Amino acid sequence: MGPGPSDVSPRILNAMARPTIGHLDPLFIQLMDETKNLLQYAFQTENPLTMPISAPGSAGMEACFVNLIEPGDKVIVCINGVFGMRMVENVERCGGEAVTINNAWGEQTDLNAVEDALNVNPDAKILAFVHAETSTGVRNEAKLLCELAQKHNCLTIVDSVTSLGGIELDVDGWGIDAIYSGSQKCLSCVPGIAPVSFSEKAVSVIQNRKTKVQSWFLDMNLIVGYWGKGAKRAYHHTAPVNSMYAMYESLLMLKEEGLENAWKRHASGHDRLAQGLNEIGLELTVDSRFRLPQLNVVRIPEGVDDAKVRSHLLNEFNLEIGAGLGEHAGKVWRIGLMGYACKQRNIDHCIASLKSVLN
């Protein structure tokens, strides 16, 4: 019950342990096509360029930035946690210019500040933000941020690593241009795969670049030859075949449950956890209006030893909870309720264990 990797269902682990077949085997190509369809469902998009990248979420982030940014491009980045900061790193390493909007950790990105930045920087090409900040447990207003970007003719890059499958996300409805996620959060798949999706507008930007994408491995112009439509696939890299079995299975499980049902399960799991935490005197740090149900940030009570409690939980109760990151280190715990892990049994075990350890 940390901030991810979340618990993986035995069904997914079993799928992953099936014999490895070739990455160009017709059966594997069929699995790729079905995975794309399922991913379109999860993202709520009809974008043809929707696929899992063969590397962790951080590489998914990098795939979005290196493909859309050329040297000199201006990118407005919203920062209210670790992953917004990582976006800035990506912009700069692409030779882009980052205009940052900084909000306090634990607060939402301020929409007025974004609008001001868009007004002051009419030459901005991209607005980038994190939908669900895993470091702080805050949900940013993705739909409204996309509306602002569109009003100012900006593309959007959205981090949905922790949001996909856990809370409402509507790529086509909100008009997101580039989005990445991770396998190991609310999809409850093994870590190491990063689903991405690009709008037609983003694809056209990528196809009309003046410079080559700086990463060969993440160049969507090349990857599309392997993941694109049709029976003929060009070799680009060797796909992580077994992890793709797992990805497929986890998306199938999400489809079987239904997106809306998955969101509801996360919301009601959060309600139960919040009530339980309250009963044992622990406080959630994030305002309930923009709190993430799947990532619960708890203030460490005065005088309690952070590391000792976490290691006690891990060793005596077989329960992992997450430490605070960055400026939150030592001040908060992060309790994940993601995917397969978000169920009553776990929540009750978590509350009971915390109660034992703290008393």
Added chain:
Amino acid sequence: MGPGPSDVSPRILNAMARPTIGHLDPLFIQLMDETKNLLQYAFQTENPLTMPISAPGSAGMEACFVNLIEPGDKVIVCINGVFGMRMVENVERCGGEAVTINNAWGEQTDLNAVEDALNVNPDAKILAFVHAETSTGVRNEAKLLCELAQKHNCLTIVDSVTSLGGIELDVDGWGIDAIYSGSQKCLSCVPGIAPVSFSEKAVSVIQNRKTKVQSWFLDMNLIVGYWGKGAKRAYHHTAPVNSMYAMYESLLMLKEEGLENAWKRHASGHDRLAQGLNEIGLELTVDSRFRLPQLNVVRIPEGVDDAKVRSHLLNEFNLEIGAGLGEHAGKVWRIGLMGYACKQRNIDHCIASLKSVLN
């Protein structure tokens, strides 16, 4: 029996299906340390910076190039197949200048041509070459190429994707500065992980760069905070935990067998295959003096339909062999004898199946 991914042992598949634990769990940190030790054994190196990258071999290649090259750096690249060409792509995308040495596909890199290039380009920073060209089945003279590079004060980047575990490779003995491999060839692990190793000299070059590494995800200065020594590990990205279980198990199996025994097994498997192919009238294209035992390139006989034969083998005999790449497309097949797949039963099945299909 294609050019990889090779057959994965059930032992490795089972290891991979164990429950996912956190990427910062003390038990996982211990597994990381043991994996590094085993990888040092496989590479025959004491380089502290030896670890598996959380992405496929192509990302391992990119990790070596982006970390060592800064804009304007001159790199001599030996090309005698697809992967030498991919190295040039990497150099150029790093803003480096590639000086290429081109040899015919199926031939070795000419040592005299390399020496000439080193003489003409005293400002070259790096010599890059492929030890075992998976596209052509050719072994390049890694030891001698490294000697030439050292004589001219050049760093070396070596592609050992197909060589590691299959033929002699001695990172410290030969003085290799940066090397990458893949999990899915002679290690018989699932695809998706790229072992790398950097010499002390390479590490010093990386630490003293004037510019930031263009890839955040592959920046060794950051990755070392997670994979480095000591109990304290800084979060960089979420490691593909289950694939790392598989990586560990495959390296353990290599250690149990012994490196030299693994090389011998590949060599004798090749002898048996070569004899069998000869008996059914098929010809290996590469000179026996520099042929790779683990990757056998067979000329497609006049009048035989390439795709039809491969699909017949796959569908009727449950046997995958590889197509030719690039200028070899339609002209050759590539038969892999890698790791777990390199055993008498498979070789005999391959010969018998080819005989049935071709008659």
